[in-house]
């Protein structure tokens with residue numbers, strides 16, 4: 001990017017500009033927390049209302065077939081596949097990211113009984129590490145979790161490692177790991193790899209099959225804009241689908257769920273990783289977000305997120321310590337800075353209409369969702385951040401309280 005990027009010129013040339021109007025944009029707010037909870041796609045309000053009033057209200061239980069509710073997990077999963085370099089029959093929408101991690105981790109470990117170790121990285125998203133602890137505990141025996149950071153990670157890939165679990169884009173720093181290289185390295189050591197795409201999907205170009213990925217999970221409510229608590233997704237490469245078995249062997253993953261048999265027989269394909277009844281209202285909202293992301297295209301979204309990030313960093317300059325990579329090619333959809341008063345700065349910005357967020361211990365994050373945001377508003381927000389820091393406007397007791405959820 002040139003030293004003096006002009007937001008107005010970038011907006012005028014933005015191929016994704018028309019998507020802004022597809023989202024609710026409450027007045028007086030610049031929303032830079034789409035990496036935490038994506039904004040509302042306007043179509044979702046009407047579509048959910050129709051499913052409630054017409055499909056549920058009038059079709060009642062018949063809706064499972066007449067409105068293909070039963071097909072929603074595979075249908076929406078098939079659409080997400082188009083954003084992450086997967087085939088439609090490799091992706092399923094189900095449960096939460098945490099639950100999907102558990103299912104895939106246990107299944108992968110059970111498929112590698114001779115290898116005791118699941119390897120991951122300290123500082124990755126907490127639920128990932130917690131679920132790994134729980135998975136290892138439930139597997140019992142010699143199984144153990146090994147956490148290695150940075151340069152210690154790859155040397156730890158030995159014949160003992162059954163599975164490597166990593167977040168592709170880091171939730172705090174926004175740094176993007178090299179999926180192709182790490183996957184190849186782990187597979188050369190005989191391990192499987194599970195990628196958490198929660199902070200990547202919809203904002204970073206992901207090519208699972210191009211990287212020969214084994215397993216992945218991801219979140220529906222961040223850059224896919226699926227709504228609060230939207231169901232998550234999971235990916236199982238075709239070559240693994242018939243050898244992995246879900247430890248949460250619920251009836252929706254049964255080969256014949258409506259035969260009401262006593263014994264469990266896993267469904268063929270990725271469908272075996274379903275567990276219980278899918279949340280149709282939440283899936284309806286998620287599908288609206290996913291359709292917008294598909295229409296925009298993963299490459300164009302990733303390119304805009306990078307340029308938005310470059311613009312933001314350029315305007316902040318050296319006013320704040322950088323927590324995210326400066327290089328857009330190594331950065332996900334948010335920018336992050338460190339400051340001892342990061343929490344108060346974020347509160348001060350929220351009071352001025354710019355919603356970002358804070359992460360322990362001293363990091364402020366600004367999510368740059370490519371579809372709902374313009375370059376001009378992102379530039380204004382960055383300028384406001386610099387002004388708040390420079391004038392110490394955050395240095396006020398009003399901004400020092402701690403909310404429960406931020």
Ligand SMILES: *Cc1c(COP(=O)(O)O)cnc(C)c1O
Nearest residue numbers: 096097098125167171196198219
């Ligand atoms: C947001 C996020 C999750 C969310 O997990 P839930 O079970 O949906 O609450 C998991 N992992 C990562 C890396 C995330 O960023």
